[in-house]
Amino acid sequence: DTAVSQTPKYLVTQMGNDKSIKCEQNLGHDTMYWYKQDSKKFLKIMFSYNNKELIINETVPNRFSPKSPDKAHLNLHINSLELGDSAVYFCASSHATMNTEAFFGQGTRLTVV
Amino acid sequence: AQSVTQLGSHVSVSEGALVLLRCNYSSSVPPYLFWYVQYPNQGLQLLLKYTSAATLVKGINGFEAEFKKSETSFHLTKPSAHMSDAAEYFCAVIPTGGFKTIFGAGTRLFVKA
Numbered sequence: 001d002t003a004v005s006q007t008p009k010y011l012v013t014q015m016g017n018d019k020s021i022k023c024e025q026n027l028g029h030d031t032m033y034w035y036k037q038d039s040k041k042f043l044k045i046m047f048s049y050n051n052k053e054l055i056i057n058e059t060v061p062n063r064f065s066p067k068s069p070d071k072a073h074l075n076l077h078i079n080s081l082e083l084g085d086s087a088v089y090f091c092a093s094s095h096a097t098m099n100t101e102a103f104f105g106q107g108t109r110l111t112v113v
Numbered sequence: 114a115q116s117v118t119q120l121g122s123h124v125s126v127s128e129g130a131l132v133l134l135r136c137n138y139s140s141s142v143p144p145y146l147f148w149y150v151q152y153p154n155q156g157l158q159l160l161l162k163y164t165s166a167a168t169l170v171k172g173i174n175g176f177e178a179e180f181k182k183s184e185t186s187f188h189l190t191k192p193s194a195h196m197s198d199a200a201e202y203f204c205a206v207i208p209t210g211g212f213k214t215i216f217g218a219g220t221r222l223f224v225k226a
Binding site: 094103 | 147149151154155156157158159162201203212213214215216218219221
C-alpha cells in the first residue's frame with residue numbers, strides 16, 4: 001500500500017485552465033503539506049493542514065486553494081494556470097506534534113503550455 | 114528564521130570513494146535535523162534523522178551523519194560510494210517548537226565509474 005499517494009503523476013495543461021491535484025495518506029498522520037519544487041530542485045512549502053485546519057499559508061498566489069475534506073486528504077486546486085506554475089508539486093504528511101519526519105508522495109509534474 | 118545551508122550544489126565522487134555532503138543549520142537551540150534523498154522522478158525519502166538522542170546517526174544505505182553543536186553542522190557521509198547513490202540530497206530542519214520542515218537547496222551527488 002502506498003503511504004502518500006498523489007494523482008495525477010503528470011499534468012499538462014494550457015494557460016488559463018483550472019486544475020486539481022489530489023493527495024491521500026493512509027499513515028494516520030494528523031498533518032499534511034503541499035510543497036512546490038522548481039526546476040532547480042528547490043523545495044518550498046506552500047500550505048499545511050492539521051486535522052483539516054489550515055495552519056500554514058505561505059506567500060502563495062490566491063489562485064492556489066487547498067482543501068482538506070478529512071485529515072487523510074489534502075487536495076490542491078489551481079485557478080487560471082500560468083506558465084510560472086510549471087513545477088513538481090509534492091504532497092507530504094507527518095505527525096506534527098511529534099516532530100517526526102515528513103513522508104512524501106511521488107510528486108505531480110505540472111506543465112503549463 | 115531558522116534555516117539550513119548546504120555547501121555545494123553539486124558533488125562528484127568516484128565509485129568507492131568517500132561521500133561527504135555538508136549541511137549547516139542556523140539556530141541557537143539544536144533543532145530536529147534530517148537528511149532526505151530524492152532519486153530521479155521520485156519523491157523524497159528519509160535517510161536519517163537527528164532528534165537529540167545520539168550525535169552520530171546511522172541511516173539507510175550505509176549513510177550516517179554527525180551532529181556537531183559547536184559547528185552547527187550535520188554533515189552526511191558514506192565511506193564508499195556506489196553508483197546507485199547518485200541522487201539529490203536534501204538537508205532539512207524542523208525548528209525547535211515548530212513543525213514545518215524547512216529544506217536546504219539540495220546537493221546533487223554524481224558517482225563516476
